[in-house]
Amino acid sequence: MNTQIKFTLNGSPVMVEAPGEISLLRLLRDHLNLTGTKEGCAIGECGACSVLLDGRVVNSCLVLAPQVNGREVVTIEGLGQQDGAHSASDLQAAFVKYGAVQCGYCTPGLVIAGEALLRSNPMPTRAEIIDGIAGNLCRCTGYQQIVDAIEQTALQRAERTQQHAAAKVQE
Amino acid sequence: MNSFGYVRADSVEEAVALLNAPGLTSRVLAGGTDLMVAVRAGETSFDRVVDISMIPALRRIEMNGARLRIGAAVTFSEIMRHPLILQGARFLADATHSVRTMQVTNAATLGGNVANAAAAADTPPVLVCLDAEAIIATPQGEHGSAPLWERAPVASLLRGHLKHAIPAGGLLIAFEFDPLVPETRNTFLKLGRRNALTISRINIAATGRQDNAGAIADVRLVAGACFSRPRRAHEVEAMLRGQPPSAALFAEAGQLMMRLMVQETGQRWSTEYKSRALAAMVEEALENVLPLHPEMATEAVRESMR
Known part of the structure; x- marks a missing residue:
């Protein structure tokens, strides 16, 4: 069942249609093409999928994608960004x-x-x-x-x- | 892949109504640290998750009269640094800190740790040691739209590994307990396979207070992951009460706790190791909360343990 997910990703507003039962990790990698965030263990033990959610570090494999509705996510791709340019x-x-x-x-x-x-x-x-x-x-x-x-x-x-x-x- | 819906509740009333919507099997989602792992493993027993992690009323740590109240959706990270908890139940902060990993403590909630009811959970033994009460909203009225607020001791909700007695369709709202007075020392000890990111093989929550003459005026002792569920070790507490603290007395207490564990859970492959470890941890916990030389027991000891 697809659902609409609206949130702030690396400083910019995004809106994406995706299944409601996937993790934030899958949303980032498979639906938003942000493959910097890695899947390691997928059960919250290895930290490879860490992202910042409202400024706090969490394992994105343990966040249900629609939970980020209206919230702010920063991935590894967002850290080097300044004025839209990557470094x-x-x-x-x-x-x-x-x-x-x-x-x-x-x-x-x-x-x-x-x-x-x-x-x-x-x-x-x-x-x-x-x-x-x-x-x-x-x-x-x-x-x-x-x-x-x-x-x-x-x-x-x-x-x-x-x-x-x-x-x-x-x- | 299992298919299920998602809905976010903005209030307790809405959450209880959503959890009791007819024709749907709903599950509570808070921090996700247990549920998401179960989903990945193929858990398919529900049609919908009700996200309660953003309900403001469940996210507060506050005094309710003389009682300290912690909302069920408060995270481990919030608990470990909150002044009211550091002051009135330091060992609860120590238990949440023992998880060590920021990724987990930023998400995991106190209510989730109780509702998941894992035998090796870190915070339930502390809540039981504090004689904490849970406040639960249970469905009442049409589709549970006018929930009833009930209270139950946390100890009565824990029914064994992964089993809880929260009423069907009910929602944990908060936990309440009397904060410890400054004269009461408290400690949380954990034995795991590693220092971080590990479940407890054994954990101990204990409090102790001595009278002016140094005798044991009050002591509470709970061992996690040792019995069928966390409970106060009343047998050991009774043996200690009124006695002057001594190494021999604490060793005797450790032996008694060990016998109680074996009596209740029987001989297992781990018993030979676990029973000795439990006895040693009981002794250490008692030394922490009922120091033989109180003037020498300083906060520095605790800091070195964190």
């Missing part, structure tokens, strides 16, 4: 720089989880970062490089905020 976000660039990407399958979910963590806790300790990505499984990296990438992004953002503040004072 890697600072966190995505740090993942590349610090070797946090190997096979790449878990990467979109980990970047989303890392972003959610940094938005709620801009200066996490390493232990807090490890806690923050506890819902994301990676079989390649051993996690250290991923923690490095998130930690360095936090430092860079803090530095930029300080520079902004200093520039404001000078003005």
Whole structure:
């Protein structure tokens, strides 16, 4: 049974006709062609399908598609967007720089989880970062490089905020 | 693929009416962390899900007179940082935090954890330890359009693994309990196969208060995933009450709890390991809530456990 689903996706309003009994993950991949969000376990254990729903990270395999009606979803494709143009976000660039990407399958979910963590806790300790990505499984990296990438992004953002503040004072 | 409809309820009255619409088998959808897994596994016992996760009345944490009230659709993430809960039932926050993964705690709800009634669930033992009551809206009037609000102890709703006694067509609204007074210590311990994203092999919820002389004035103890359902271990509590705390007494309490578990659930493949682990966890929980040297028991201990 098809149903109409209207929501905000990566900052833009979308309307899509889709079966009401599919997951948000299937809606994104099969009906909206956003294949950056991956299906790993499909039972909420691996975090590969992580997206932001109203700003909070959730497993999109555990969200029923029509549940997002009237709500806001951000996928990995939405993170690097600025004024409609695509480029890697600072966190995505740090993942590349610090070797946090190997096979790449878990990467979109980990970047989303890392972003959610940094938005709620801009200066996490390493232990807090490890806690923050506890819902994301990676079989390649051993996690250290991923923690490095998130930690360095936090430092860079803090530095930029300080520079902004200093520039404001000078003005 | 199984086919079913979806409808979002905006109020408790609407939800109960939708759940009791004639000719349709409806299921409650809240966080989806259990239901969506069942759907994927081929669960086809319903025609429609009623989404209750956006009903404002079910999403509040507030004081109701002297009682602390938590809406059934409040998420684990909301519980783990709410000041009223950190103050009045810290071990409930610890239990939700023990799930560890943000993706799950941002979605999973307290009502869902109770209604799913899994033996290894983390929050029901804490609610039972608090003697919490559930508030349930049950259908009344034509198609349940004028629901009746009932109260029942959470312990009475849990009937064994994946079995609950919520009346047919009823909806969990909230949980209510007396917040713990500052003199009452509380603890939640969990033994799992990993640190994160794991169900409890055993969990313990406990509270304890000592009188001025240091004797045990009050103690409550609940073990999860050990008995047919979470219940207060009254036998162990009675043995402890009035006694001065000591390592020997706590060891005896652990042994008694272990015997109760084996008595009720019988010998299983896991019993040899689980009974020893349970005894050790009971001792640790009692040391946390009834410290032998209260002046040395600090919040730092708890912080190191989180």
